[in-house]
Amino acid sequence: MIIRNGRVIDPANKRDDVIDLAMVDGKISERSEIRNQETETIDAKGLIVAPGLIDMHVHLREPGFGHKETIESGARAAAAGGFTTIVCMPNTSPAADNPATIAWIKDRAKETAGVNILPTGAISKNIAGEELALIGSLGRAGVVAITDDGHCVQNHELMRRAVEYARMVGLPVLDHCQDYNLVGNGVVNEGYWSTLLGLPGWPAAGEEAIVMRNILLAELCDHHIHCQHISAAGSVRFIREARARGVKISGEVCPHHIALTDEAIQNFDTNYKMNPPLRAKADVDAILEGIADGTLSILCSDHAPHAGFEKEVEFDQAPFGIVGLETELGLFIDLLVHKHRKIDIKHLIKMYTVEPAKLLNLDAGTLSAGAPADVTLIDPDLDWTVKIDQFQSLSRNSPFDGWKLKGRAVRTIVGGKTVWSL
Amino acid sequence: MSIYWNRKDLLGLRELSAHEINFILETADAFKQVGTREVKKVPALRGKTLINFFVEPSTRTRTSFELAAHRLSADVINISATTSSLTKGETLKDTARNLQALHADILVLRHSSAGAPQFLAERLKSSVINAGDGAHEHPTQGLLDIYTIREKRGKIDNLHVVIIGDILFSRVARSNIFGLTKLGARVTLVGPSTLVPREFEKLGVAVSNQIDKVLPDADVVNLLRIQHERQRKEYFPGIGEYTTLFGLTKERAKLLKPDCLVMHPGPINRGVEIDSEVADGLQSVILDQVTNGLAVRMAVLYLCGGIAT
Amino acid sequence: MDEKKHNSGVPVMDAEAIRRALRRIAHEIIEQNGDLKSVVLAGIPLRGVEVARRLAEFIRQVAKIDIETGTIDVAMHRDDVGTRAELPIVHASKLPLPLEHRTVIIVDDVLFTGRTARAAMDAISSFGRPARIQLAALVDRGHRELPIRADYVGKNLPTATREQIQVRLQNVDKEPDAVWLFKE
Numbered sequence A: 001m002i003i004r005n006g007r008v009i010d011p012a013n014k015r016d017d018v019i020d021l022a023m024v025d026g027k028i029s030e031r032s033e034i035r036n037q038e039t040e041t042i043d044a045k046g047l048i049v050a051p052g053l054i055d056m057h058v059h060l061r062e063p064g065f066g067h068k069e070t071i072e073s074g075a076r077a078a079a080a081g082g083f084t085t086i087v088c089m090p091n092t093s094p095a096a097d098n099p100a101t102i103a104w105i106k107d108r109a110k111e112t113a114g115v116n117i118l119p120t121g122a123i124s125k126n127i128a129g130e131e132l133a134l135i136g137s138l139g140r141a142g143v144v145a146i147t148d149d150g151h152c153v154q155n156h157e158l159m160r161r162a163v164e165y166a167r168m169v170g171l172p173v174l175d176h177c178q179d180y181n182l183v184g185n186g187v188v189n190e191g192y193w194s195t196l197l198g199l200p201g202w203p204a205a206g207e208e209a210i211v212m213r214n215i216l217l218a219e220l221c222d223h224h225i226h227c228q229h230i231s232a233a234g235s236v237r238f239i240r241e242a243r244a245r246g247v248k249i250s251g252e253v254c255p256h257h258i259a260l261t262d263e264a265i266q267n268f269d270t271n272y273k274m275n276p277p278l279r280a281k282a283d284v285d286a287i288l289e290g291i292a293d294g295t296l297s298i299l300c301s302d303h304a305p306h307a308g309f310e311k312e313v314e315f316d317q318a319p320f321g322i323v324g325l326e327t328e329l330g331l332f333i334d335l336l337v338h339k340h341r342k343i344d345i346k347h348l349i350k351m352y353t354v355e356p357a358k359l360l361n362l363d364a365g366t367l368s369a370g371a372p373a374d375v376t377l378i379d380p381d382l383d384w385t386v387k388i389d390q391f392q393s394l395s396r397n398s399p400f401d402g403w404k405l406k407g408r409a410v411r412t413i414v415g416g417k418t419v420w421s422l
Numbered sequence B: 001m002s003i004y005w006n007r008k009d010l011l012g013l014r015e016l017s018a019h020e021i022n023f024i025l026e027t028a029d030a031f032k033q034v035g036t037r038e039v040k041k042v043p044a045l046r047g048k049t050l051i052n053f054f055v056e057p058s059t060r061t062r063t064s065f066e067l068a069a070h071r072l073s074a075d076v077i078n079i080s081a082t083t084s085s086l087t088k089g090e091t092l093k094d095t096a097r098n099l100q101a102l103h104a105d106i107l108v109l110r111h112s113s114a115g116a117p118q119f120l121a122e123r124l125k126s127s128v129i130n131a132g133d134g135a136h137e138h139p140t141q142g143l144l145d146i147y148t149i150r151e152k153r154g155k156i157d158n159l160h161v162v163i164i165g166d167i168l169f170s171r172v173a174r175s176n177i178f179g180l181t182k183l184g185a186r187v188t189l190v191g192p193s194t195l196v197p198r199e200f201e202k203l204g205v206a207v208s209n210q211i212d213k214v215l216p217d218a219d220v221v222n223l224l225r226i227q228h229e230r231q232r233k234e235y236f237p238g239i240g241e242y243t244t245l246f247g248l249t250k251e252r253a254k255l256l257k258p259d260c261l262v263m264h265p266g267p268i269n270r271g272v273e274i275d276s277e278v279a280d281g282l283q284s285v286i287l288d289q290v291t292n293g294l295a296v297r298m299a300v301l302y303l304c305g306g307i308a309t
Numbered sequence C: 001m002d003e004k005k006h007n008s009g010v011p012v013m014d015a016e017a018i019r020r021a022l023r024r025i026a027h028e029i030i031e032q033n034g035d036l037k038s039v040v041l042a043g044i045p046l047r048g049v050e051v052a053r054r055l056a057e058f059i060r061q062v063a064k065i066d067i068e069t070g071t072i073d074v075a076m077h078r079d080d081v082g083t084r085a086e087l088p089i090v091h092a093s094k095l096p097l098p099l100e101h102r103t104v105i106i107v108d109d110v111l112f113t114g115r116t117a118r119a120a121m122d123a124i125s126s127f128g129r130p131a132r133i134q135l136a137a138l139v140d141r142g143h144r145e146l147p148i149r150a151d152y153v154g155k156n157l158p159t160a161t162r163e164q165i166q167v168r169l170q171n172v173d174k175e176p177d178a179v180w181l182f183k184e
Helices: A071-081 A099-112 A135-141 A156-169 A192-197 A205-221 A233-244 A262-267 A281-292 A328-339 A345-352 A354-360 B018-034 B060-071 B092-101 B116-123 B139-153 B171-182 B198-203 B211-217 B239-246 B286-305 C015-032 C047-063 C115-125
Strands: A002-010 A015-024 A027-029 A041-043 A048-051 A053-058 A083-088 A116-119 A173-175 A225-227 A249-253 A375-385 A404-414 A417-421 B049-054 B075-080 B106-111 B127-133 B160-164 B186-190 B206-208 B220-223 B261-263 C009-013 C039-043 C068-071 C103-111 C132-140 C152-156 C164-168 C178-182
Touching (some): A053 A071, A053 A345, A071 A083, A135 A156, A156 A205, A192 A262, A192 B198, B018 B171, B018 B286, B049 B060, B049 B092, B127 B139, B139 B171, B139 B286, B160 B171, B171 B186, C015 C047, C015 C178, C047 C068, C103 C115
Parallel strands (some): B049 B106, B106 B127, B160 B220
Antiparallel strands (some): C164 C178
16 A cells, blocks of 8 residues: 555654655555555545554453443444554453453454454452452563553552562553542532532542652652543643653543533533543643643543443433543544644644553554554544544444534554545 | 513522522412412312422422422322332433323422433423432522521522531532522521532632621521531531531520521421520521422422423 | 504503493492492402402492402413413412402403403302302403303403403503503
8 A cells, every 4th residue: 555645744753744655565664665556545635644543541341341332343433533553441341350351352352353452451350459460461461551440549559569560570550540538429520510519529639649649659669650531730730740850650631631621511411421520621721731741641532432321310320431532533633733732733643653652662653664554644624523423433422422623534544454434 | 570481390590590580489479378278279280290209208398399289289199219110220211201101290309319300301391390409409498498588588689698507518508509699698608618618609609617707697597407427427527516616506596686587498406506495486487488388389380380381 | 462562453442431431330339239348359460450449449439438359369270271371470369358258259351251250260269158259340352261251341342352452551551541452
């Protein structure tokens, strides 16, 4: 395959040129190796040619919750969102805390998934936060990181030992930062709206406390801890200060934490119920600053599908989370590049390619010669309207139906083959 | 006053205009009169079916709605959480749809989840009346409290209303705050700082922990019931200390202006948030609240239940 | 009822005609009720109350007796709640009690289908059981839907059902007294 006339943005190789990109036998190649017959040609005039995007925070729900999403449907959703690699979380049933479950996931992905699926393993057995999971064996089984996402190890001593152990086997640690005591049964950001509506609050301090815990442990254990779905201004501040001192800490952002504030919950629509919750404008502004100055280095979705009947209940009973694979790129380009002008498209691509690949040690995120031919074509100025009934995902729990966005992936190529195009 | 009512539901006071609140109160005036007739019944809701769906139990509020419905000649059915199929795992949505299939015209809902009445109102053709949803709103209580103040003091605007107790978890407090501020009253919330966080100031009210400084300036004191149950254990150390710091004891009541009203939504914890003698004293209008509750609920059922579908 | 501009209506009674009609009704009430002290003029809000007030004033002038007046709100007794486009406003009712041995004269400005009068009788019965109930109307425009008839009528005005009769009374409407006929 050869992609012509596109603006090739390859942050790993510091490339930003309008040139042709060739792929042979599933790998990026030098142009001179192209034989002209049987070569599929794609005209990418006006488009950006980027390394295949990586979403490192996705819930694929299999095994155990196939009514919400399957590996197959999640992969299709990823492709439709412009992602060639997704990293799936271990809060399945059974939890991905053992090599057998990892093997099952990898097999399933090989059979049914059109994009690269990389599993994570649990930090604690059954994600219960009490005993270490078989971290070493999980590493051998091929997980790219460990996390208890969905949950958070509360016992700092246990977390410390997990981080030390993960360092030994060379696995990064990802953490969903939530102090259960401070948060209690909070369902929305603790602030004006929770006070007005009488809903239990989820204070920002509940996330900031654990971000601080992770900074201390990253220093103590000399190992990287990545803080997932950052939502609070204080978290951004702590991470910024720690990184300035060279601590191995990082943070990621999901689009809803900059697209919406807690004002959105006032009609008790469960499509605005996430964990961590939507917060106030000051938090949104802090996150935007954090992205602009590099404090927060990775973008992702926290794609959390739930069936309609599960979300269509009383607000405090509804499960947390929204789907995100098919809207995240559009939202981020629209908000970060066009609306708030916090970063340029190159920086955005870097946050979806080089950064997650570096964190997780992946052979991905670049267009270097010999790299896997995973490519995403993006039209950064395409105007489109989100239509949830056209989603590839099995689930429809999204607050963005009808949103008009500027910027979208138009073709997703995995291993040199188009797996989705607009 | 001639605005017409066009809402099929009463979910809270926050979304009502001052006009609408006053309209309900004036309608309640008319219905209060019905309670003084020999035959305390009017046919306004004859042939309509009202279902009291109390997922969170309550005897007094349910009885008040039931009586109000009877006086309007509606047919009443009572369903509680234990008798309903919710215990068998049926979702709220399915339970409600079943009720509507029985052609329920009005659904009075009390539920422990904030937003539950709105959830049903959006999905059902029936009128939905919020009888209390979690810590969110209890609009008929707010209305009857305001009605009582207006009845005794002739007006609402510029009165200083002091609400004392567990505000953070109180739907009665919120409905009162929304209604009173909309009608121009000055509201002060008093209680332990853990239960009356400063954040409430953004709702247009004052916040204080100094009950003895606030009481002499009050025109109305509304006491909320305090409980030291599991969910509140971390918020204050115990009933004894609460009473010492915030209870309206006989002594404290001497600080009140002579025409200050003493109110309580009930049921009263005698000796805890209020001393027995104060509860039964001359300034107490607690029993008027109950009578007025009936008139207000009749007005609400009449207005919402009478909308042509 | 929509308020129409007066220049599309025809005045069928002016202030003087109204005054004469009410004075005649007052005389009729005095004639037909031996014991005026047991009579209650119960007006239906809003204009019926004003008509009752004027009748009481005439009776005071002629018979030198202060006749009792009251208010009967019929809105909550109507049989068409839920079928009307707008909800009628309710008012508190007030009648002197007890009603036993009394004659209650329902007073309204316009008698049309008779449903308002029926609702008024329903309302009265929840207060007690008067010895007699009578009906007085300033205007009777015909088209009864129930077996109701007025005992005292100011003016009979045959109308088509499409047409509208509107009464304006100074104290209520802040306009000169008049009865207007609107052809749709």
